[in-house]
Amino acid sequence: MTKRFSLFALVSLLALAGITQAPKKAAAPKKPKLVVGMVVDQMRWDFLYRYANRYGDGGFKRLLQQGFSAENTMIPYALTVTAAGHASVYTGSVPAINGIVSNEWFDPQTGKEVYCVEDDNVKIVGGVEKSEPMSPRNLWVTTISDELRLATNFQSKVVGIAIKDRGAILPAGHTGTAYWYEGANGAFVSSTYYMNTLPDWVQQFNNKKLVDSLYSNDWKTLYPIDTYKLSDDDNVPYEGKNAGEAAPVFPHSLRQHIGKNYGAVRGTPYGNTLTLEFAKTALKAEQLGKDDITDLLAVSLSSPDYVGHQYGPNSVEIEDTYLRLDHELAAFFAFLDKEVGAGNYTFFITADHGVAHVPAFLAKHKIDVKTLSSNTADINKKVAEKFGINGAIRNFSNYQIYLNHNRIDSAGKDAEEISDFIIAELKKLPHVLNAFSFKEMDEAVMPAQMKERFANVYNPKLSGDIEVVLKAGFFYGGATGTTHGSWNPYDAHIPCVFMGWGVTPGRTNRTTHMTDISATVAAMLQIQMPSGCIGEPIVEMLQPK
Numbered sequence: 001m002t003k004r005f006s007l008f009a010l011v012s013l014l015a016l017a018g019i020t021q022a023p024k025k026a027a028a029p030k031k032p033k034l035v036v037g038m039v040v041d042q043m044r045w046d047f048l049y050r051y052a053n054r055y056g057d058g059g060f061k062r063l064l065q066q067g068f069s070a071e072n073t074m075i076p077y078a079l080t081v082t083a084a085g086h087a088s089v090y091t092g093s094v095p096a097i098n099g100i101v102s103n104e105w106f107d108p109q110t111g112k113e114v115y116c117v118e119d120d121n122v123k124i125v126g127g128v129e130k131s132e133p134m135s136p137r138n139l140w141v142t143t144i145s146d147e148l149r150l151a152t153n154f155q156s157k158v159v160g161i162a163i164k165d166r167g168a169i170l171p172a173g174h175t176g177t178a179y180w181y182e183g184a185n186g187a188f189v190s191s192t193y194y195m196n197t198l199p200d201w202v203q204q205f206n207n208k209k210l211v212d213s214l215y216s217n218d219w220k221t222l223y224p225i226d227t228y229k230l231s232d233d234d235n236v237p238y239e240g241k242n243a244g245e246a247a248p249v250f251p252h253s254l255r256q257h258i259g260k261n262y263g264a265v266r267g268t269p270y271g272n273t274l275t276l277e278f279a280k281t282a283l284k285a286e287q288l289g290k291d292d293i294t295d296l297l298a299v300s301l302s303s304p305d306y307v308g309h310q311y312g313p314n315s316v317e318i319e320d321t322y323l324r325l326d327h328e329l330a331a332f333f334a335f336l337d338k339e340v341g342a343g344n345y346t347f348f349i350t351a352d353h354g355v356a357h358v359p360a361f362l363a364k365h366k367i368d369v370k371t372l373s374s375n376t377a378d379i380n381k382k383v384a385e386k387f388g389i390n391g392a393i394r395n396f397s398n399y400q401i402y403l404n405h406n407r408i409d410s411a412g413k414d415a416e417e418i419s420d421f422i423i424a425e426l427k428k429l430p431h432v433l434n435a436f437s438f439k440e441m442d443e444a445v446m447p448a449q450m451k452e453r454f455a456n457v458y459n460p461k462l463s464g465d466i467e468v469v470l471k472a473g474f475f476y477g478g479a480t481g482t483t484h485g486s487w488n489p490y491d492a493h494i495p496c497v498f499m500g501w502g503v504t505p506g507r508t509n510r511t512t513h514m515t516d517i518s519a520t521v522a523a524m525l526q527i528q529m530p531s532g533c534i535g536e537p538i539v540e541m542l543q544p545k
Helices: 002-016 060-066 082-091 144-151 165-172 200-207 210-215 270-285 303-311 316-341 359-364 376-387 405-410 415-428 438-443 448-457 516-525
Strands: 034-040 068-074 104-107 112-115 158-162 177-182 187-191 295-301 345-351 393-397 400-403 432-437 466-470 496-500 506-513
Touching (some): 034 316, 082 165, 144 295, 158 270, 165 177, 165 295, 270 295, 270 316, 415 432, 438 466, 448 466
Parallel strands (some): 034 295, 034 345, 158 295
Antiparallel strands (some): 104 112, 393 400
């Protein structure tokens, strides 16, 4: 009895002294089992908050409450387009270094247009006969995906998925596997760069023709249309119409596409549904996140870009797309929690670029901007009159002018003098903010932040001779819809939120950059940064609680 009392007394004293051991919690893994990177094509930063009062608890709100948000993440180069964005997110690099200067570009060496992921040395796998073959060979540096594979002696599995080929190929890097959507036959496809035949699980997914069941729902608003108070009127003349529509208004009929037009899904929120269902299938089939070797799943959601281009960022269509995406994210997180385990994966979400307001929408509200047509033909004519050279401008693309140096040299003229003349003519145009020669960029008068972004887009082998900078809100385009591509915040301010393993919840408003994402993942995984990386880890996120 005395011994029992003494033992009880000893335990009580130790408890009072705080020496007793608390029940052990399950130790967090040394590294995440899976990294999931999500790039939402054309997601402005403010979409995290604009519709927040209508978001549920499991999607964007969960991200912001449980994750770390770098609130002032900017794209550090001037040409903000899809391919350059995806390449920069996963390389931590910029077009000046990684070779992906745009979605397509003029190659001054060959005189040909180049698509960012074209590759005539491979063949399509699973697509129709006329499908263009694709690979990452135009990417000059490694991705964080490649570095993960290198660090694990290629034991890590990497899969890139998107509707757009470039949205899947560039994130997967040189050593991963990429699948993208072929609208001609409604199938996810790949190329012989990666494989000779599609895996059985991909063929089985394609055979289901999920798109047909999605089309059967048409595209109606998720909630009563009169509750979409953060959007413009549904029927406005500056939104694009679908084929066969009398007006660009809800509901958008999709049933007529069943069994035939598989490409139409791209321009609806159902493109996100299709992509995420394929991603879930890939995760299970490839056993991603099922062992202690970190895998990487790169998912790019292309449909918001198609919707945004056609209707603009203030449309009911965009609001509905993001309300639906919030639901999709909640379901995707629940899926990851179940299949990989909450706390076993690291998730990040970002965008490849933002988007400009539709100029006619701004003009309606007394912000006077408009779409433009190129003036290069007029300027070419003026150069011919002054210098006697026809076709001195060889090409104009991506806001850059390429001079025809062969013609200028053959005529015995001074290319610098002609460049100065063209720049002077451009500056006379009321919508042009600035124009400068890349060779003399150091002497161009502009804010340092702008100059750095144009320096980061200049690639000596691929870029033109003269950069044209338009005033804010202006762009080259048609009467409906909108686009992106400028250095301005509406195109360059993007979301960057991490959640899960290794992430300390919180936020920072200091300026961070798209290029910091890969540097941060490298620091978390304790692996080498990609070979062209100029980013820096977001250290606030990595601090212990």
